[in-house]
Every structure is written in structure tokens, then in C-alpha cells.
Amino acid sequence: MNALLTDLYELTMAAGYFESGKFAEKATFEFTIRRLPANRNYALAAGLPQVVDYLLNLSFAPDEIDYLRTLPQFARVSPAFFDYLRDFRFTGDLFAVPEGTPLFAGEPVLTLRAPVIEAQIPETYLLSGITFQTLIASKAARCVDAAAGRPIAEFGTRRAHTPEAGTLGARAAYIGGCAGTSNTLAGFRYGIPVMGTAAHSWVMSFPCEMDAFRKLQRVLGDSTVQLLDTYDTLEGARRAAKLGGPMWGVRLDSGDFDSLSRQVRAILDEAGLQHAKIMVSGDLDEYRIRQLVRDGAPIDAFGVGTQLATSADAPNMGAVYKLVEVEICGIKRFTAKYSDAKGSLPGAKQVFRDVARDVIARSGECGKGEALLRPILLGGRLIEPLPTLEQARARAARMIAALPDHLRQLEPGEPWPVIESRELRELIGQTRANVR
């Protein structure tokens, strides 16, 4: 039902593997972060459960197979291939880094080992699914660090690349440390705390602002957040102050947040509303948040939308899905790509994270520290429930806290040391010598 959501060449290759008698060969593919996203010192892995769900449900519907038959690329393909597609399922093994793990350039995120057709078709979905959530989680972690303890609400679904991407982005942002999201479906589906009270249209729908504030408070009680900037922020603040509690606080969505937050704070304090909080939103990113925090603006919470939901300064990442091993009748052959800067390294791998460095080793090697890649699916079955979203979020917090300070700053820092094991280096040399 979901197997057409892939690049056509995965399917023409599938036909080719089938027609070349290779369909029983086992292939191992590796998803690797070739380059970190721009401006990032690490990538925070996210998106695994959606990929697992995809693999567990991988199949073709009859009308999808009929569609493939109509394509000129499949004109020479034998009927047996389409029969094969009818019963097609994923029966292979998946090893992956847990969500919430910071990763560095050159490191594998997952390894997939299966009959070659089953390993080839998921490429497109895996690359997109993992890369997107990883981008958003990484951006969120930067915003959270910049806010220095003040909560960040993810407000970006309206700016995301489709509403569904907004929902998955909310999930990723929560792993990255956001306190919650405005996306209600993300709350329903993933149990993420949801936030939000009223927009400018609420205020505009009443003939007078005071009436709008009063009515909102009547409905929301101590969840009330009065939005101040529909007409004039300070005038709005005076009205909200006059109205008094109950309220959570107020929100500013435009203007000079540093100056306005101080003036609004004074107005609220003067009215005895010391407990009313100030939230700001509108065109925020990690750099603006850091500046406001450094300048001591009296802001209690940030809402971040556009920049977070589209990872605007780094909307993509150099990730690849490359064949690293082929196994025919139990005999392995290691594969790599050598052209130019876009090379890949042969063989299934493991990453060991020690206190001061990562070692990329061959799978099966012993190493010091935590082995990051873990078995997820064996023979097409989930071996144990995946960590919960809360566990992934806690892992992210713990592992980011363990990073050296210079990797948690917003500017590029000295990269975390990532080296190759001696065994891997030997394999690289051998494979290059054997090519062709």
C-alpha cells in the first residue's frame, strides 16, 4: 500500500535484480550522514518509528501493480516479476541508532540487510523520513540551548512543508527538547503537551479589544494568554493588566521584543500581576533567542515557528543510502563508491562512542564505549518495542548534556573526533584494490 512511495529507479532496479536472477542475493545498505547540516555541530537522530512502521507495512496494492505494468520502463519485464510484487513484504534486518542520539559527519544512522529488492525499494522513504525529523530535532536542540532554561513551544505547522510534515516536525522538536507544540494532532497522536490560546482574529472578531480579552478569560481561566499586539502592544498590555487574573500571561507577536517585554513587564507588575508570564513569538530563531536572553529581556517562554518547522537555515542535509555488502550463497562481497567527493565506505559498520571520541568500526568488532547501532528488526519483525517518545527526548537531553560546550554553541566548533578502526581501514584498502 505504501511501496509506490519511492523513486521509480528503485522499482526498475527491482525488476532488473529479478530478471538477472539476483533476487535471492542479500544486500546490506547503510544510511550515512555524509555532511552535517549547515551551521550544525551535530545531528540529533529522529524519525525511526515512522520508518519502522513503513517497513512493517511495505506492500503493493493490486491497482499499484497494474499501474507499473502500464509504464514503458516495464514493457520488457516478465509477468513473474509482477506476481512477485503481489506478495512482496519486508523480511530483512534493520539496525539503527536510537532516536535522540547526536551524530557526526561520516556516521551511519541505520543499516538495512535484506534480499536486494527489499533493501533497495525503501531507500527513498528512509532518506526523507529520517533526514527531515533529524533536521528538525537538531534545530530544536539549538533553540532549547539558546533559551537557557526558558521553555520553547513549537509553533510551526502552518509553515511546514505540508501539514503532515508539521505534525512529524512537532514530534521531532519535542525530542530536541521543546516543551510542547501548537499542533493538536501531534498532541493526540504522540502525547506531546499542546499549547495555544488565541490569535489576532479573536481580538478582531470583537468590536473592542477589552471585550475580546474578557471573553477569552471567561473561557480559558488560568490558561489564558492575552495576545497584545493586534492594535497597539502597550495599550493591549494596559487593558490586560486592568482586567487582571486569572491568566497564565500575555503574548507579544511583533515589534521590538526586548523593549516591549520590559515595558509590558512593568505594566503587569504595577497592576500586581507579578505571576503573569510573558511569551514572545514571531520570526524567532536560536540566534534571536540567545540575544534576548543575554540582554536580560524579561521573557518567560518562546514560541518558535517558521525557522524551526522548516529548519530554515539548513533545510536539507547530505545523507546517503549506499550499498556496502552483497552476499551470494553465503559469500560476501564488499562494495563502495569511489567517484570524486561522493564516495562511500564498504561493509556493515558499528559506531562506538567513548568519552572523548567515536570509532567507526566493522560490525561485529569489539570496541570501547556505547555501541550506537542496535538491532531493531530481525527477519522483518520488531524484536522489542521501540523506546517511547519520552525516552527518546530524555536520551537527547542526556547525550547533549554530555557533549563538550563548544559543540553546544551556535557557532561551528572543533568537530567531535570520529576515527575509523584498524579493521575498517583494512577493509577499505582491500575493497578499493578489488574494484571491477
Add this chain to the structure above:
Amino acid sequence: MNALLTDLYELTMAAGYFESGKFAEKATFEFTIRRLPANRNYALAAGLPQVVDYLLNLSFAPDEIDYLRTLPQFARVSPAFFDYLRDFRFTGDLFAVPEGTPLFAGEPVLTLRAPVIEAQIPETYLLSGITFQTLIASKAARCVDAAAGRPIAEFGTRRAHTPEAGTLGARAAYIGGCAGTSNTLAGFRYGIPVMGTAAHSWVMSFPCEMDAFRKLQRVLGDSTVQLLDTYDTLEGARRAAKLGGPMWGVRLDSGDFDSLSRQVRAILDEAGLQHAKIMVSGDLDEYRIRQLVRDGAPIDAFGVGTQLATSADAPNMGAVYKLVEVEICGIKRFTAKYSDAKGSLPGAKQVFRDVARDVIARSGECGKGEALLRPILLGGRLIEPLPTLEQARARAARMIAALPDHLRQLEPGEPWPVIESRELRELIGQTRANVR
């Protein structure tokens, strides 16, 4: 079933409207492009059918309503509101600019008029859905113009912000003039031509490159596109040339495309393969395409992925959904937002496109040229089938061709003149005077 895919504040406002006795009030909201995306001279409207589909199916499932009841924000809301949600449907009117229309800063894309709760809840979905496809269609149109007649294949699903976004992005790119897509689901669902033959993994799965080329040709015949750069591009070209036809041609995915394409062309020609085409892909955008075309590189087709599928240089756009009218018992009140730079203009509008300028007028005014906003839904029903995807694509081609040259260049050009009608200017003045 889809109504939770919205920001929570749309739903707390819905509760507020309900509790304030405003649920029968009619509201008119306008979706406006406040600022064009960075580096763009126009935005090419796309995404309407998905939004219409959303509105036609807007509803809450019982477990979704149960979820809302558990939220602290709804603790004070009366049971009647949740009963109301159970039967909630969209019963309003939608006016929209057809897909494939170039739009400019300040112009409305759609107007939605409905009982206020029905008009409020769709905000998040509409903003995300229309903005995303519009961004991709706009980027595609630039790539197509830069390629000066050579076809462009959209190859970006693996880089899109979720695989589903890749599928909708493929749709938008086709409206923008791309010749096809690698996304198979987009072909199945929307009838877009699909393209693709083999990846590096195909070549790597065989012990020798020549064998890989031969097997691919056997399966794909004259659809064959040999990928040359797995090991060494020119060596690959010599092998493909030796093998000869049938083939569509070859693809280069890395290296210096200008130099390599000339050398590969010579190798193919020398082997009598003058009809074999050369496609290039890998890190392309409209600027690199223009340069290759200007330099006369013998390239017949381009595959564009990352930069197109994420609209990487402009991954978001300043679009807003603002309340412009409220109607109580048949009496209209016009609304606007005045704070700072983020203002909005009152009243439902129409845009008239004449040969030399656009006039933003009040809806119901007469004007010269084409009226861009058309009725789509009336009373919650589709009044006629929407234009097909092919019609949208043809409209885009026709309307882009009618733009002055300086707006079709890649660099920022003198903006298309957009003025307000006298009646609209009068309304703006009156509304500002009446505020509060």
C-alpha cells in the same frame, strides 16, 4: 477525521466563539502573500485541490473530541461545544486563485467565508498546504526557465520534508513546468510522467560495471539510462559506448558537468551514438543550470532534487490568514490588523490582472482584465470540478510567458505594479478610523 490537524488556538478560539454566542456570525478570512519568497519575482499558486479536499472532509472523530475534553484549556467549556464538534462540517464559501497563476506581494490567494468557527479552524492547514506547493511550483518555474527548453525531471522526494511532502512537491513541480518526476506515487496518483532507471547500487551489486550495464539494457531496452560515475565517469562512458544501443542515453551524477559532458559526448559520438542523450543530476539549482546552458555544455536534460524539493534558498514564505470581515445578522464590520509591519487590509477582495498591472479591489467591484479569485465552494459544496493538473500546468506556462522578461530572470527585477482600487483605499481609511 482531519480537524485536529490544526493549531490548538484555533480550537480554543472555536470554544470561545461558541461560548460567547458568536458561532452563527459569519467571518471572512483572507489568505494573503505578504512577502514573496526570497529571490523570487513571483509566486506560482499551487495546492488548491488538496485544500478543497480537506475542507470537504473536515470533521472530528469521536476519540479526537474525547482527547480535547482531557485538555486543561477546555476544562471550563460547556458540553454543548463538544456536541457541536460531533456534527461539525464546513458549510461555507471558498474563493481562490486558480493553480498556475503567478502572484505578487500583497495579493490574496484565497478567501474563505463561513460561520466563524468553520472559517477559523482551517487556518493552519490552508497556510501550510498552499504555501508549500506554491514554494515548490515557483522554484520549479525558475529551473525550467533557466534550462531554456531542456526538460527538467524532479528528483527530490528523498530530500523532501517527509516522503508525502515529496509526492505533493512532485505535483507542484509539474505545475511549475517540470517534465516529470522520479516519485512513482506521484505518477500513480496524479498521472505525472515518471522517470528513472538505475542508481549506483545497481552497478555496485555486480562484480563488474560492464555486466551491470548489459543487464540494465536487457531489462530497460530503449528506456535505458546508464549511470556513469560509480567508479570513473569517462571509463563508464567508454563502456556504455562499447555496449551501444538500444538506450535513451547516459547520466552523470557528480564531477564537473561542463567538462565531463563534453568528453562523454565525444565518446558517444565517436561510437556512432549521436542519438544517445546526456542527463546530469546532483546538487543542481536554477543558477547552475543557467550557467551550464550558457556555456553550451552538451546536456539534454537535468534532474533536480534537493534544491527543488526543499525550495532550499527560500524554504518558507510570508503568508498570512487574516480576518477581514465579520457579519452579524446581515450587518458587516470590516476588520484589519495595524501593528507595525505586520498589518492586514480590511474587506473581501478581488484582484484584476490587466496587461500592465494588477488592481486589488473590493470583492464585487468591476475592473479591467482577468478577475483572479473565482468561486470554488459555495455552501460547502464544490460548484464545478477543479481544473485538471494538466490545465493548471498549461495555465502556468501561459501566464509565465506573458510576464515581462525581467520578472522571469533569476535576479530580482522591478516588481510588477500592484495597486489598490479607490474603493479599497476608502475602506482602509474608514476601518482604521473605526477601530476600537
